[in-house]
Amino acid sequence: MKNSSFETLLQDLKISFRFASKNVISYVLAMIGVLIVAGILMAIVAAAIMVPVILAWGIEPMTQFFVSLGQNWSTLQGAALFGWVMFLAIPLLGPFFVALGALFGMAREIVESDGTTAEGVFVWYRKKFLSLAGGGVVLFLVCVMPIALMSIWALTVTGGWMLGLPMAATAAFAVVWFVMTTGMLSMLFPGIIDGLSVLGAVKQSVRLSRHYFDRVFGTWLSYIAVFILLSALTVVLIPIGVIASLALVFLGLPAMTIGLTRVYLILTGNPEATETTEDEGPDVRFVGGV
Secondary structure, three states, rough: OOOOHHHHHHHHHHHHHHHHHHHHHHHHHHHHHHHHHHHHHHHHHHHHHHHHEEEHHHHHHHHHHHHHHHHHHHHHHHHHHHHHHHHHHHHHHHHHHHHHHHHHHHHHHHHHOOOOOOOHHHHHHOOOHHHHHHHHHHHHHHHHHHHHHHHHHHHHOOOOOOOHHHHHHHHHHHHHHHHHHHHHHHOOOHHHHHOOHHHHHHHHHHHHHOOOOOHHHHHHHHHHHHHHHHHHHHHHHHHHHHHHHHHHHHHHHHHHHHHHHHHHHHHHHHOOOOOOOOOOOOOOOOOOOO
């Protein structure tokens, strides 16, 4: 079923969380391992960037720049800060974008064969490194950069700390923009895992979000609601906050990758691909791929 309904979305959530719970040990081991690798790569990239910059510019001029930025905010300084953030954030976050994308590779294995291994994430990490990094950069530029630019504008208007209308407008814009753009690109990583180029995966994701708006955005908003609920539990109910946090990371995130991958395969699969009842499990195994 390619169209959405409450029962369909509920079934998507149940199936994804059931598969995530069945493979939770594999996901925990995989996520810990891949984060360690991503952290090491990030440290290497940080050293490769910061050492030449410090040698060329010097520590004292850099310190003076950031001190003056905090004391006298201006549009020019805001643009300079944004340039620094972009220069540092994209290469530093690259390994973590790849780590997130590699989890979609594990999800693909689970959806197609009802199982995976912790080692599988490293295969996808190595096999699709450049493509997944490129997909992460696209997500960053499309989903985060406009929010950063809007924040710089609001800070410039207020001359510093945002209050009142500028803060409300920035917050509203950030929420709407982030939800809409991440929803439109929610099929990006499944497309890359499916063998598409970064540009091809972007086009595919946007096309699916337009043609099957209710199913794509319904699924995406369902997981956002789950994440908000688990996040709220970590703050409101302190005694079970640790459990909710672990569930958010090691169950909610894997379930999201499984759910989005499953929906992607359904929306792009051959005419014989069908969804069975919850008791039978999802029948989305394809011969020869999609």
